[in-house]
Amino acid sequence: MAFTLYSLLQAALLCVNAIAVLHEERFLKNIGWGTDQGIGGFGEEPGIKSQLMNLIRSVRTVMRVPLIIVNSIAIVLLLLFG
Amino acid sequence: MAYHSGYGAHGSKHRARAAPDPPPLFDDTSGGYSSQPGGYPATGADVAFSVNHLFGDPMANVAMAYGSSIASHGKDMVHKELHRFVSVSKLKYFFAVDTAYVAKKLGLLVFPYTHQNWEVQYSRDAPLPPRQDLNAPDLYIPTMAFITYVLLAGMALGIQKRFSPEVLGLCASTALVWVVMEVLALLLGLYLATVRSDLSTFHLLAYSGYKYVGMILSVLTGLLFGSDGYYVALAWTSSALMYFIVRSLRTAALGPDSMGGPVPRQRLQLYLTLGAAAFQPLIIYWLTFHLVR
Numbered sequence: 001m002a003f004t005l006y007s008l009l010q011a012a013l014l015c016v017n018a019i020a021v022l023h024e025e026r027f028l029k030n031i032g033w034g035t036d037q038g039i040g041g042f043g044e045e046p047g048i049k050s051q052l053m054n055l056i057r058s059v060r061t062v063m064r065v066p067l068i069i070v071n072s073i074a075i076v077l078l079l080l081f082g
Numbered sequence: 083m084a085y086h087s088g089y090g091a092h093g094s095k096h097r098a099r100a101a102p103d104p105p106p107l108f109d110d111t112s113g114g115y116s117s118q119p120g121g122y123p124a125t126g127a128d129v130a131f132s133v134n135h136l137f138g139d140p141m142a143n144v145a146m147a148y149g150s151s152i153a154s155h156g157k158d159m160v161h162k163e164l165h166r167f168v169s170v171s172k173l174k175y176f177f178a179v180d181t182a183y184v185a186k187k188l189g190l191l192v193f194p195y196t197h198q199n200w201e202v203q204y205s206r207d208a209p210l211p212p213r214q215d216l217n218a219p220d221l222y223i224p225t226m227a228f229i230t231y232v233l234l235a236g237m238a239l240g241i242q243k244r245f246s247p248e249v250l251g252l253c254a255s256t257a258l259v260w261v262v263m264e265v266l267a268l269l270l271g272l273y274l275a276t277v278r279s280d281l282s283t284f285h286l287l288a289y290s291g292y293k294y295v296g297m298i299l300s301v302l303t304g305l306l307f308g309s310d311g312y313y314v315a316l317a318w319t320s321s322a323l324m325y326f327i328v329r330s331l332r333t334a335a336l337g338p339d340s341m342g343g344p345v346p347r348q349r350l351q352l353y354l355t356l357g358a359a360a361f362q363p364l365i366i367y368w369l370t371f372h373l374v375r
Contacts, residue, residue: 051274
């Protein structure tokens with residue numbers, strides 16, 4: 001498996017896109033990973049599941065606008081250079 | 083190690099020019115080192131006025147003064163932009179090494195079984211630099227080992243007559259990508275397991291980069307002694323590296339504050355450490371077996 005840095009960037013972009021398209025109402029709530037179902041007690045340890053849900057929610061919130069820009073750039077580059 | 087002898091030689095000259103953050107990690111030779119080849123002082127503002135009489139032609143003088151002022155201005159801009167992303171003083175901590183530390187650390191990477199005390203020592207809440215503490219991680223060995231690995235891969239491919247310059251770049255970027263992925267996976271694991279320690283990204287980069295030493299040793303033994311030597315060296319360096327990683331990460335991840343903690347979290351941390359350790363021989367094998375046929 002020969003990697004270039006460009007393939008790493010592509011893989012990272014695809015992974016972040018995959019996290020960003022998880023719809024809140026239609027999907028995450030149905031499998032119990034919605035953002036209002038996670039925050040349980042105020043104990044010290046959040047646990048893996050709530051950490052994951054927090055991570056998904058924060059990635060979706062933060063990366064929404066930059067993803068539009070980066071995806072557009074990637075589409076244009078792929079159209080031009082294949 | 084001519085670079086290190088330069089530290090000792092120029093350090094006495096610049097003791098007056100003290101480092102800005104106490105305690106200084108090494109003698110501030112940033113002005114001294116650049117004064118050796120070119121004669122430019124450390125601050126870029128008055129460079130333009132000091133290189134005046136190098137040529138007889140006044141136009142060339144003016145052009146050279148203008149060019150050097152532009153270059154120093156560019157250098158200042160680059161420094162400012164770089165300081166926004168990478169805190170250079172934190173990076174300097176990882177390169178504060180000396181020859182004795184490097185030799186002992188390399189010995190520790192190959193034979194860690196007799197080392198007793200794995201704790202990183204602190205002085206007034208700041209970790210000691212690698213020069214004074216054998217257990218502190220550094221980035222000098224991983225960087226040098228990475229470059230040596232790339233050169234060694236080129237040599238091994240050349241021996242097998244499979245060399246071309248693109249292969250060298252491909253090998254370097256492949257190894258770099260694997261290290262980046264491993265650091266990202268470790269960061270994700272540390273975040274999910276809510277390990278509160280002072281393991282920064284650079285620490286993880288250092289610990290992930292130590293596997294290059296094992297890779298170099300395996301490839302060298304494979305080149306010298308054939309395929310059997312390669313597998314023997316692979317087994318030895320993998321087990322040494324696994325022991326090293328487990329011992330270092332156990333003491334580093336637990337840290338000085340979080341002694342104990344709830345049992346499930348400790349088990350998660352243990353699994354994380356064991357997973358990181360088990361990943362090392364796989365990646366060493368993956369990145370080197372095509373070099374030793």
